[in-house]
Amino acid sequence: MTATRLKPVDVVTVGVGVSGTILGKELTDAGLQVVGLERGAPRDTHPDFDMPGIHDELKYSRRFELMQDLSRETLSFRNAPGETALPMRQLGSFLPGEGVGGAGVHWNGQTWRFLPWDFETRSRSIARYGKDALAADCTSQDWGVSYADLEAHYDRFEQVYGIGGRAGNLHGEIRPGGNPFEGPRSRDYPNPPMQDSYATALFAQASTALGYHSFPMPSANMTRGYTNPYGQTLGPCVYCGYCERFGCEMGAKASPQTAVLPALLASPRYQLRTRANVLRVNLDSQRKRAVSVSYVDARGREFEQPAEIVLLTSYVFGNVRHLLLAGIGRPYDPVANQGVVGRNYAYQCISGVTAFFEDKAFNPFMGAGALGQVVDEFNGDNFDHSGLGFVGGGFIACSSTGTRPIESHPVPPGTPRWGGAWKKAVAHYSGRSLGIVAHGAVQSYRTNYLDIDPTYRDACGLPLLRMTFDFHDNERRMSEYLTARAEAIARALAPSAVSAAARSGRYSIVPYQSTHNTGGAVMGADPATSAVNPYLQSWDVPNVFVVGASAFPQNAGYNPTGTVGALSYRVADAIRERYLQRPGPIAG
Amino acid sequence: MDLSSSRRNFLKAVTALGAAGLPPADADAPPPASASAPAAGSGTALMHPAHHGAHRGAVPGEAEAFQCLTGPEAAFVEAAIGVLIPADELGPGAREAGVATFIDRQLAGAFGTAARTYRLGPWPEGTPEQGFQSRLTPREIYRAGIAESDAYCRTHYGRGFDALEALQREEVLKGLEAGSIALESVAAPLFFSLLLANTQEGFFADPMYGGNRDKAGWRLAGFPGVAAAYVDEIGKHNVPYRVEPVSIGDVQQGRAPVDAHGHALHTRLDKRS
Numbered sequence: 001m002t003a004t005r006l007k008p009v010d011v012v013t014v015g016v017g018v019s020g021t022i023l024g025k026e027l028t029d030a031g032l033q034v035v036g037l038e039r040g041a042p043r044d045t046h047p048d049f050d051m052p053g054i055h056d057e058l059k060y061s062r063r064f065e066l067m068q069d070l071s072r073e074t075l076s077f078r079n080a081p082g083e084t085a086l087p088m089r090q091l092g093s094f095l096p097g098e099g100v101g102g103a104g105v106h107w108n109g110q111t112w113r114f115l116p117w118d119f120e121t122r123s124r125s126i127a128r129y130g131k132d133a134l135a136a137d138c139t140s141q142d143w144g145v146s147y148a149d150l151e152a153h154y155d156r157f158e159q160v161y162g163i164g165g166r167a168g169n170l171h172g173e174i175r176p177g178g179n180p181f182e183g184p185r186s187r188d189y190p191n192p193p194m195q196d197s198y199a200t201a202l203f204a205q206a207s208t209a210l211g212y213h214s215f216p217m218p219s220a221n222m223t224r225g226y227t228n229p230y231g232q233t234l235g236p237c238v239y240c241g242y243c244e245r246f247g248c249e250m251g252a253k254a255s256p257q258t259a260v261l262p263a264l265l266a267s268p269r270y271q272l273r274t275r276a277n278v279l280r281v282n283l284d285s286q287r288k289r290a291v292s293v294s295y296v297d298a299r300g301r302e303f304e305q306p307a308e309i310v311l312l313t314s315y316v317f318g319n320v321r322h323l324l325l326a327g328i329g330r331p332y333d334p335v336a337n338q339g340v341v342g343r344n345y346a347y348q349c350i351s352g353v354t355a356f357f358e359d360k361a362f363n364p365f366m367g368a369g370a371l372g373q374v375v376d377e378f379n380g381d382n383f384d385h386s387g388l389g390f391v392g393g394g395f396i397a398c399s400s401t402g403t404r405p406i407e408s409h410p411v412p413p414g415t416p417r418w419g420g421a422w423k424k425a426v427a428h429y430s431g432r433s434l435g436i437v438a439h440g441a442v443q444s445y446r447t448n449y450l451d452i453d454p455t456y457r458d459a460c461g462l463p464l465l466r467m468t469f470d471f472h473d474n475e476r477r478m479s480e481y482l483t484a485r486a487e488a489i490a491r492a493l494a495p496s497a498v499s500a501a502a503r504s505g506r507y508s509i510v511p512y513q514s515t516h517n518t519g520g521a522v523m524g525a526d527p528a529t530s531a532v533n534p535y536l537q538s539w540d541v542p543n544v545f546v547v548g549a550s551a552f553p554q555n556a557g558y559n560p561t562g563t564v565g566a567l568s569y570r571v572a573d574a575i576r577e578r579y580l581q582r583p584g585p586i587a588g
Numbered sequence: 589m590d591l592s593s594s595r596r597n598f599l600k601a602v603t604a605l606g607a608a609g610l611p612p613a614d615a616d617a618p619p620p621a622s623a624s625a626p627a628a629g630s631g632t633a634l635m636h637p638a639h640h641g642a643h644r645g646a647v648p649g650e651a652e653a654f655q656c657l658t659g660p661e662a663a664f665v666e667a668a669i670g671v672l673i674p675a676d677e678l679g680p681g682a683r684e685a686g687v688a689t690f691i692d693r694q695l696a697g698a699f700g701t702a703a704r705t706y707r708l709g710p711w712p713e714g715t716p717e718q719g720f721q722s723r724l725t726p727r728e729i730y731r732a733g734i735a736e737s738d739a740y741c742r743t744h745y746g747r748g749f750d751a752l753e754a755l756q757r758e759e760v761l762k763g764l765e766a767g768s769i770a771l772e773s774v775a776a777p778l779f780f781s782l783l784l785a786n787t788q789e790g791f792f793a794d795p796m797y798g799g800n801r802d803k804a805g806w807r808l809a810g811f812p813g814v815a816a817a818y819v820d821e822i823g824k825h826n827v828p829y830r831v832e833p834v835s836i837g838d839v840q841q842g843r844a845p846v847d848a849h850g851h852a853l854h855t856r857l858d859k860r861s
Binding site: 050051052053055056057058062063064069070071074077078079083084085086087088089090092195196197198201236237238239240241242249250360361363365366367371400402404405406409417418419420422423424426427430431455456457506507508509510 | 671672673674676678681698699702703704705706707708710712714715716717718719720721758761765784787788789792793794797805806808809810811812813814815816817818819821822823825826827828829836839840846849850851852
């Protein structure tokens with residue numbers, strides 16, 4: 001097929017989600033011509049998320065209307081390098097988005113800053129616990145940036161996404177009611193925290209009685225009408241309970257659509273092309289410079305879009321796959337522990353506790369994606385790990401995200417899976433249970449990585465990405481420890497029954513866990529162990545930046561989006577203030 | 589079990605109809621919204637008279653005709669879902685709630701043909717952690733799973749699944765769930781888990797998909813369906829919020845009033861206003 005060569009532009013973004021829209025906005029504001037290429041369809045609050053159709057659990061939560069269509073592209077998966085990877089034929093463990101806004105449309109809105117410790121996991125673990133603190137095959141490492149480096153970028157993202165919360169550390173001063181473990185903030189959240197539900201209020205009481213510091217989860221569900229620095233006005237959340245896996249009919253959940261895109265689309269320097277599926281990034285003959293990207297449009301026509309700067313801003317898997325298919329950076333070899341692209345793929349290690357009551361009414365269908373109370377005593381290195389046999393941790397939270405009955409009809413342990421007894425338990429316990437989650441980190445290991453599958457291909461004929469991943473003893477011990485603490489909080493509420501299950505055994509791609517996939521194009525100060533430098537710029541092809549959770553060297557015990565947003569602003573600043581002055585590798 | 593006489597008659601009627609492979613007629617429940625005129629009594633604030641004409645001349649029951657399931661398949665599904673979610677003193681079960689219609693619709697559409705599933709081979713069985721690897725679509729899994737389960741029943745009990753006694757049906761479903769009954773074309777636990785998942789989906793999904801008739805599943809679980817704006821309710825702790833559930837069709841067709849943003853104005857069932 002002959003590709004039509006298009007007029008060159010300054011910047012092309014491969015993907016139009018959280019990072020693609022922020023970079024589009026910041027760089028068009030800097031005077032650059034930007035083209036955004038999005039493989040999926042356009043979609044917006046109106047009419048796509050209109051009432052009443054958006055309140056359809058089957059369509060959105062079970063049939064994954066807003067997520068990636070696996071008939072066109074998926075990935076393959078195996079637990080260990082010796083096994084044969086097979087394609088993920090149905091969605092399960094994680095739910096990548098597809099279409100304008102990406103996964104930033106169907107997220108819950110839980111918006112975190114990582115702990116200062118998270119950016120220096122390796123050096124601080126060794127400094128505190130000795131040289132054997134990390135397992136021999138653990139490849140967790142420092143990020144090449146500190147929390148202090150990112151503080152202004154976190155702040156910017158929180159302002160644009162209108163985050164509601166309560167500061168726990170303002171300029172180093174610990175403030176009551178916030179997270180006392182967080183890094184110092186230069187200012188408070190732009191919006192107040194969410195209201196508490198009955199469940200989150202009970203969790204806060206029980207946690208406080210146990211001596212923990214419960215605080216409201218930072219939320220991208222608007223707690224009041226809010227106009228952000230881009231002039232975008234977001235409506236207040238009405239706690240309807242349809243966040244996770246849904247678009248917001250109120251425009252009250254910060255997303256690319258509600259917080260950035262209208263301002264970006266108003267720029268004469270921006271062009272959005274939807275149903276534009278990028279096939280490859282094209283390099284020059286020296287393989288030191290990206291010259292263009294090739295994509296296929298809705299009608300199957302192939303185009304070549306030349307650009308001065310190529311920004312990979314798709315989900316983790318798209319970013320890593322494009323690097324591997326283009327041959328940008330050396331692919332990771334787990335046997336030799338050399339090469340960088342695909343290295344340090346990580347995930348989230350989540351476990352749950354459910355407490356059942358006879359005499360309480362939680363109305364669990366009410367809520368918002370980021371309505372929660374959290375304790376952070378067992379996250380990062382906020383507690384002494386001596387003798388515990390693991391590093392890292394996670395937050396423990398009770399959330400009222402809003403539940404719907406197909407996905408959520410909790411019954412006490414020992415209840416049959418179906419039949420009359422099951423039905424009676426559903427009838428009795430609907431609205432009489434609350435859930436507590438332990439949101440654990442995952443360290444990186446030699447045997448957890450991404451590469452190109454040798455067998456399976458997508459609808460364009462390109463090889464699938466292959467994921468090799470399993471939980472390790474560090475994560476299993478951490479999950480046991482965190483789950484026991486979560487269970488103790490649940491038991492303090494004197495429930496009639498409790499079910500608790502730490503994450504154990506092998507990782508399975510079947511049950512939903514989280515869409516918090518990370519790594520594969522990690523950032524760092526050393527090109528031998530990172531694909532991109534501390535500005536998310538490819539070490540090998542400096543006019544390519546790889547932006548997203550693909551840059552996390554390992555995953556922290558928090559949801560990733562806040563850090564994805566912060567890194568996006570870091571890249572925008574680096575390009576605007578440094579790269580444009582002197583195109584080429586950005587030094588130190 | 590102490591059933592009222594009307595409930596007993598209702599269960600008898602259901603059993604008789606179900607055994608004949610017909611969709612159940614639930615004598616206690618109002619006709620499904622899709623088949624007849626809008627139910628009276630709910631809000632009138634946003635009635636759309638134009639919608640009424642669209643239903644003129646509609647034959648009751650027409651919308652429940654099976655598109656995909658054959659007669660014997662429908663009989664099998666009716667019999668199985670009646671065990672998975674039985675009718676009892678708490679209210680209708682999956683059969684009475686129209687879950688067979690739901691499953692038929694799902695199998696006839698994108699779900700049944702695996703429209704969003706990766707379908708290229710090869711197809712080694714894989715590990716449980718690698719998830720679904722069948723070469724078959726859900727529609728094909730039902731077709732094969734039902735025929736082969738029925739063949740098992742004929743061999744072991746001398747009749748098809750839908751003609752078995754209640755305890756025998758339960759025995760067979762447990763055998764499929766555990767894999768102690770072996771099927772040829774599809775792993776029995778895969779067939780069973782699909783049937784169970786679809787049954788629960790049909791019981792709890794919006795009624796516009798054919799199941800959850802008269803919102804039986806939502807009533808059981810106390811689920812309001814289309815949400816109201818709860819911004820003034822979320823802070824009322826430990827106070828049950830019990831309402832007449834509202835479906836998407838109720839709003840689209842003007843049977844339920846809504847606020848300016850399209851959220852339902854629920855009718856409270858408890859004492860509070």
